[in-house]
Amino acid sequence: MPKRRDIVAIVLIVLPWTLLITVWHQSAITPLLATRKDDRGDGRSNSRNTFAFKESCSPQNRDIVEVVRTEYVYSRPPPWSDILPAIHVITPTYSRPVQKAELTRLANTLLHVPNLHWILVEDGQKRTPLVSRLLRDTGLNYTHLNVETPRNYKVRGDTRDPRIPRGTIQRNLALRWLRETFNINNSQAGIVYFADDDNTYSLELFEEMRSTKKVSVWPVAFVGGLRYESPKVNTFGKVYGWKTVFDPHRPFAIDMAGFAVNLRLILSKPQAYFKLRGVKGGYQESSLLKELVTLNDLEPKASNCTKVLVWHTRTEKPVLVNEGKKGFTDSNVEI
Amino acid sequence: MATRMKLKLKTVFVLYFMVSLLGLVYALMQLGQRCDCTEHDMPKDRTISRLRGELHRLQEKMRKAESTKQPQKSQPKPSLPTIFVITPTYARLVQKAELTRLSQTFLHVPQLHWIVVEDSPHKTPLVSEFLAKSGLPYTHLHMPTAKDRKLQEGDPSWLKPRGVEQRNEGLRWLREDRRAQPGGDSQQGVVYFADDDNTYSVPLFDEMRNTQRVSVWPVGLVGGMKYERPVVEGGKVVRFHTGWRPSRPFPMDMAGFAVSLKLVLANPEACFDGEAPMGFLESSFLQGLVTMDELEPKADNCSKVLVWHTRTEKPKMKREEALQAQGLGSDPAVEV
Numbered sequence: 237m238p239k240r241r242d243i244v245a246i247v248l249i250v251l252p253w254t255l256l257i258t259v260w261h262q263s264a265i266t267p268l269l270a271t272r273k274d275d276r277g278d279g280r281s282n283s284r285n286t287f288a289f290k291e292s293c294s295p296q297n298r299d300i301v302e303v304v305r306t307e308y309v310y311s312r313p314p315p316w317s318d319i320l321p322a323i324h325v326i327t328p329t330y331s332r333p334v335q336k337a338e339l340t341r342l343a344n345t346l347l348h349v350p351n352l353h354w355i356l357v358e359d360g361q362k363r364t365p366l367v368s369r370l371l372r373d374t375g376l377n378y379t380h381l382n383v384e385t386p387r388n389y390k391v392r393g394d395t396r397d398p399r400i401p402r403g404t405i406q407r408n409l410a411l412r413w414l415r416e417t418f419n420i421n422n423s424q425a426g427i428v429y430f431a432d433d434d435n436t437y438s439l440e441l442f443e444e445m446r447s448t449k450k451v452s453v454w455p456v457a458f459v460g461g462l463r464y465e466s467p468k469v470n471t472f473g474k475v476y477g478w479k480t481v482f483d484p485h486r487p488f489a490i491d492m493a494g495f496a497v498n499l500r501l502i503l504s505k506p507q508a509y510f511k512l513r514g515v516k517g518g519y520q521e522s523s524l525l526k527e528l529v530t531l532n533d534l535e536p537k538a539s540n541c542t543k544v545l546v547w548h549t550r551t552e553k554p555v556l557v558n559e560g561k562k563g564f565t566d567s568n569v570e571i
Numbered sequence: 572m573a574t575r576m577k578l579k580l581k582t583v584f585v586l587y588f589m590v591s592l593l594g595l596v597y598a599l600m601q602l603g604q605r606c607d608c609t610e611h612d613m614p615k616d617r618t619i620s621r622l623r624g625e626l627h628r629l630q631e632k633m634r635k636a637e638s639t640k641q642p643q644k645s646q647p648k649p650s651l652p653t654i655f656v657i658t659p660t661y662a663r664l665v666q667k668a669e670l671t672r673l674s675q676t677f678l679h680v681p682q683l684h685w686i687v688v689e690d691s692p693h694k695t696p697l698v699s700e701f702l703a704k705s706g707l708p709y710t711h712l713h714m715p716t717a718k719d720r721k722l723q724e725g726d727p728s729w730l731k732p733r734g735v736e737q738r739n740e741g742l743r744w745l746r747e748d749r750r751a752q753p754g755g756d757s758q759q760g761v762v763y764f765a766d767d768d769n770t771y772s773v774p775l776f777d778e779m780r781n782t783q784r785v786s787v788w789p790v791g792l793v794g795g796m797k798y799e800r801p802v803v804e805g806g807k808v809v810r811f812h813t814g815w816r817p818s819r820p821f822p823m824d825m826a827g828f829a830v831s832l833k834l835v836l837a838n839p840e841a842c843f844d845g846e847a848p849m850g851f852l853e854s855s856f857l858q859g860l861v862t863m864d865e866l867e868p869k870a871d872n873c874s875k876v877l878v879w880h881t882r883t884e885k886p887k888m889k890r891e892e893a894l895q896a897q898g899l900g901s902d903p904a905v906e907v
Contacts, residue, residue, distance in 0.1 A: 245584075252591035256598055315632045319625045333792055337770040337879035344676040344773065350629070436668040439675070455905070458664065461890030463901045479901075481890040544907050547668035552882040558795035558814025565812070571791040571798050571876045 313376055314350040321425035321446050322351045324414060324499065328406035329367065329433050330359035334551050336366060336571060338433040343374040349442045353426075355413065357406035358382040366570060383409045401520045403432070408509045415506055418499065426499030430492045434551050437493075441545035444537040445496035451529045454538040456494040457547040465491065466541045467534065475534040475541075487522040487531075493546045495521070501528055651682040652759045652780055655745060655832065659737030660698065660767045661690035665883050667697060667907065669767040674705045680776040686744065688737035689713040690721075697906060710748075714740035720845060732852050734825075735845040738764055742835060742842055749836055760832035764825045768883050771826075775877035778869040779829040785861045788870035790827040793880035799824060803872040807864050820854040821863075826878045828853070834860055 325346065329335060339356075346352050354376050358367055363382045371378045385405050407430055414428065427448050431437065445452055453475060455466030460482040467490065468477035478489035488495075502508070511523035538545050558564060656677065660666060670687075677683055685707050689698055692715045702709045714736045722731050745762065761782045765771065779786055787808060789800030794815050801808040801823070813822045821828075835841065844855035870877050894900045 248588070252588075252595055255595055256591070260598060315629055317625055317629055319621065333797060334879070334881055336876075337791065337881050340772050340879075341672055341676060341770045344679060345672060348675060348678065436672045438671055457668070457907045458886035461887050462894070463664070463888070463891050463907050464905065481894060542905060544905060547665065547671075547907070548886075549665055549668050550884040550886075552884050554792040554880075554882075555795055556792075556797060559797060564814055565797045569789070569798060569800075569874060569876060571879065 313347050313352065316377070317351055318424070320351045321427055322353055322499075323349065323427045323429060323442055323446060323496075324353045324355055325429050325431045326355045326357065326407055326410040327431050327433050328357050328359060328403035328410075330402075331364060331366075333554055333556065333571060335433070336370065338551060339367065339370055342431070342433050342437075343370070343376060345437055345439070346376060347374065348439050352377065352442070354378040355410045356380055357410050359385050359403070359406055379413065381406075381409055381413060401515065401517075404510045404512055404520065408512075411502060411509060414499065415503060418503060420500060420503040423499070423503075427496050428499055428502055429496040432492065434549060435493050436547040436549045438545045441538075444545065448496050448498050448535060448537075450501050450533045450535065451495055451497050451525065452535040452537045453490055453495045453541070454536070454546070455541050455544050456491045457544045458550075459491045459494075459548045464544050465489070465494070467494075467536055469536045469540045473536060473540060475531055475536055483518055486519055488525040489518070490521055490525075491548060492521055493548060495525065495534075497528060652761060652832075653682045653684050654680065654776055654780060654829075655684050655686060655760055655762045656765045657686045657688065657738055657741035657745075657762065658765050658767050659688050659690060659734035659741075662695060662697070664886050664888070664907065666767070667701060669883060670698070670701055673765070673767055673771075674701075674707060676771050676773065677707055678705075679773045683707065683776065685709040686741045687711055688741050690716050690734075690737055710744060712737075712740055712744055732843075732845055732847070732849070734766065735843045735852065739842040745832070746836060746839055749832070758833050758836060761829050762832055762835050763829040766825060768881060769826050770879040770881045772877045775870075778877065782829050782831045782867060784834050784865050784867065785828055785830050785857060786867040786869045787823060787828045787873065788868070788878070789873050789876050790824045791876040791879035793824045793826075794822075798876050799827070800873045800876075801827075801866065801868060803868040806868070806872070808866040808868055808873075809863075816850055819851055821857045822850070823853050824880055825853055826880060828857070828866075830857075830860065 327342070329339065343354075346354055354371075356367060356371060356378060358364060358381070360382050361384050363380055368380060371380055383405055385402075411428075418426070427445050429442075429445060441454070444454065453467045455464045457464040459465050460480045462481060465478070465480045467475045468479050470476050478484045478486070480489045483489060505528055508524060508527035510520055515523055658673070660670065674685075677685060685702075685705075687698065687702060687709060689695060689712070691713050694711055694713050699711060702711055716733075716736050720731055720735075722733065742762075749758065761779050763776075763779060775788070778788060787801045789798045791798045793799050794813050796814045799811070799813045799822070802810050802812050811817055811822045816822060838860055841856060841859045843852055847855040891900060
């Protein structure tokens with residue numbers, strides 16, 4: 237009899253304390269959950285221009301939420317935010333028949349990305365009115381530069397002086413412009429990305445690169461003669477190699493479209509540029525990246541480099557046989 | 572002495588129970604309210620909530636900008652005629668990339684309905700998932716091309732007409748869908764055939780929106796020339812400027828014209844003829860619908876190029892094929 241009473245007594249003593257502790261533990265977590273749910277509710281209650289959120293269950297793994305657009309504001313870049321890191325997209329371009337088409341569809345892509353600054357560098361002696369007009373009409377936040385690749389570099393030269401990869405001088409000019417314009421101490425956070433005008437970019441890619449601290453990397457489709465090339469990522473989330481067939485032992489066996497660099501890193505290493513001469517095919521990216529970062533510091537994106545968010549598409553050169561020597565069509569009409 | 576002790580113990584116990592009960596009730600009430608969680612906040616969560624707040628702020632900005640713009644707009648959105656874009660597509664390496672950048676252009680066009688018709692016996696998951704995430708209003712159809720009509724590996728692209736069955740299927744669906752919705756409003760609209768590798772500028776869709784019968788405009792980089800275009804005199808199309816077979820009834824590219832929905836519905840037999848000789852595909856459709864002088868010239872009397880007939884190179888897969896022969900091909904689960 238006393239035993240049962242003792243037991244009852246002990247249980248009655250211990251019970252409230254255990255309940256108290258569990259409740260206290262719960263209350264530490266639930267306010268966080270409550271905040272999330274409330275925000276989602278607020279997000280839906282907005283009537284017209286709404287974004288519906290699709291969140292993953294474990295925010296520890298993904299810092300970025302997937303945004304599915306239900307209705308959209310048309311033909312206008314999103315308003316500038318003071319908090320979001322800016323993405324500086326460097327695009328070298330050169331005059332050829334498909335140039336306006338390429339820049340048009342690239343601009344249509346970039347118009348969806350918030351806080352985007354497009355740095356377009358023409359390969360030419362002066363800035364062409366075609367590009368100036370195009371840039372002005374898009375309404376994008378842009379910088380229009382130009383620098384001419386010296387003629388002996390452009391031509392497929394002899395073996396003693398091999399052709400430098402296209403766009404190098406233009407990209408270097410853009411890097412120099414960034415270093416002259418931005419101060420490492422008091423500028424908004426930024427990311428630098430090299431985007432060629434004939435590739436295809438998904439909108440998700442820009443959000444992936446926005447959180448770059450030093451240099452982030454991801455897979456690129458249709459390069460190196462493969463469906464896609466990608467960095468090799470180990471279970472700790474660190475890059476340890478490159479899944480390519482073409483010279484996987486390059487320091488950075490990655491395409492220009494496969495990495496982004498934090499602006500701060502660019503500004504802090506003012507001597508880092510793409511090497512102009514004596515660069516073997518496929519080593520151009522390495523020539524810049526080896527000055528900036530080591531393999532260990534690379535941040536893999538796109539779900540640990542398992543998703544393809546950028547495609548290295550190339551546009552066919554249009555066959556203009558019917559133009560003839562004198563040009564059949566009116567040259568005043570801009571294409 | 573003993574009873575007094577006992578009594579004291581009893582009161583102690585009672586007091587203890589009361590206190591713990593009160594504490595429990597208090598804690599339960601605290602559950603419903605937000606606590607000051609700065610000790611619990613992890614930096615990631617803080618970033619997330621900060622970014623979310625930023626997003627809301629930006630949405631507010633956009634909404635304010637839209638509402639100030641509204642009174643200046645001539646017509647409220649619902650009465651804008653819908654542009655029905657029919658895009659035939661087929662599975663190949665660059666398909667997802669092409670559809671991605673096409674959708675990025677279409678997202679800028681209000682009141683656009685995308686009809687994607689796959690050349691396939693069934694709907695593929697790649698296209699289904701892509702369309703669901705695209706953010707566009709869409710209809711997903713499929714229609715396989717008969718084997719003898721299909722281009723084989725190594726055939727030049729001009730050998731057989733492409734996309735015929737798919738465009739006809741798009742037209743068929745449109746006619747059926749509109750028949751199910753009687754009323755004048757549902758007859759308003761424009762039908763445009765947009766291939767998935769061309770490049771479209773956003774102003775093009777503004778130009779075609781008020782098509783009464785068939786409107787036309789120049790197309791860049793087609794017909795072996797910088798551009799092809801209808802020649803306009805006195806506001807009417809008198810002939811066509813093209814480098815190849817200008818004697819065709821309508822020597823235009825698929826991307827160079829749009830048809831009003833009314834006309835499509837009024838002529839239920841009008842469709843593309845797969846048997847037509849090379850280059851006559853567009854004519855086979857337009858012949859029954861309109862005559863040359865009824866054409867409506869757009870794009871500044873057909874002097875501006877707003878659409879380009881770009882073509883995407885087939886990516887070189889030599890190394891991939893070599894790897895696959897060794898059984899070391901890239902992960903097919905990764906969608907490209």
